[in-house]
Amino acid sequence: MTPPLIVCMGVSGAGKSTSAQILAAKFELTLIEADDLHSLSNKQKMQAGAALTDADRAPWMQAVCRQLSTCAERGIGCVLAHSALRRAHREQLRSCGLRTLFLHLDAPRETIARRLREREHHYMNAELLDSQFEALQPTDGEADVVTLTALDREALMAQASARVVDFIAQGTITGDTGHAVTTHH
Ligand SMILES: Nc1ncnc2c1ncn2[C@@H]1O[C@H](COP(=O)(O)OP(=O)(O)O)[C@@H](O)[C@H]1O
Numbered sequence: 558m559t560p561p562l563i564v565c566m567g568v569s570g571a572g573k574s575t576s577a578q579i580l581a582a583k584f585e586l587t588l589i590e591a592d593d594l595h596s597l598s599n600k601q602k603m604q605a606g607a608a609l610t611d612a613d614r615a616p617w618m619q620a621v622c623r624q625l626s627t628c629a630e631r632g633i634g635c636v637l638a639h640s641a642l643r644r645a646h647r648e649q650l651r652s653c654g655l656r657t658l659f660l661h662l663d664a665p666r667e668t669i670a671r672r673l674r675e676r677e678h679h680y681m682n683a684e685l686l687d688s689q690f691e692a693l694q695p696t697d698g699e700a701d702v703v704t705l706t707a708l709d710r711e712a713l714m715a716q717a718s719a720r721v722v723d724f725i726a727q728g729t730i731t732g733d734t735g736h737a738v739t740t741h742h
């Protein structure tokens with residue numbers, strides 16, 4: 558059976574790291590924090606208030622995919638906190654050998670901006686939020702993406718957990734299909 562990969566995706570400050578930690582602990586999956594895999598130059602660039610380009614993101618994606626592929630080879634299911642803003646990145650994450658579900662954490666821009674102003678983060682510059690929304694490519698037509706409203710924490714985690722339960726059960730029942738699940742937005 559192909560192990561699951563749950564990707565908590567969305568713009569900076571949407572709540573990816575927070576949600577991914579909770580889900581990994583709850584479902585006993587390995588947590589991978591994509592933030593930790595950025596190069597020093599990428600971190601310095603963001604800290605200085607410059608948005609990453611897709612060229613900057615390419616080696617980061619390779620590092621993320623290497624970790625995921627190793628987990629897949631070892632049969633280890635994962636939760637990944639990763640912005641996955643670009644369609645091509647989501648496609649790359651799907652091709653790492655795990656059975657993938659994306660939880661897109663969505664909240665009003667102003668709510669996220671306030672969270673970023675209040676958050677202590679080692680490198681991410683809160684001024685980059687607009688560029689994050691610009692970089693986010695719509696997930697329409699991607700059947701393995703579930704969009705969740707990332708406001709009330711408890712409601713969010715209840716919804717996210719229910720999706721993960723269904724997703725894991727589907728893999729257990731239908732076996733190793735590797736196909737995307739049908740989800741509702
Ligand atoms: N559902 C939520 N409701 C309110 N605040 C949240 C929620 N999820 C995360 N936060 C807070 O918002 C900030 C950003 O969350 P974080 O998980 O670091 O986001 P990301 O990993 O997407 O950048 C943190 O201070 C966190 O405590």
Ligand SMILES: O=C(O)[C@H](O)[C@@H](O)[C@H](O)[C@H](O)COP(=O)(O)O
Binds near residue numbers: 573574592
């Ligand atoms: O693709 C990008 O532009 C960056 O990778 C960005 O999306 C990512 O989110 C940063 O690593 C900031 O970290 P936080 O999301 O934790 O703020």
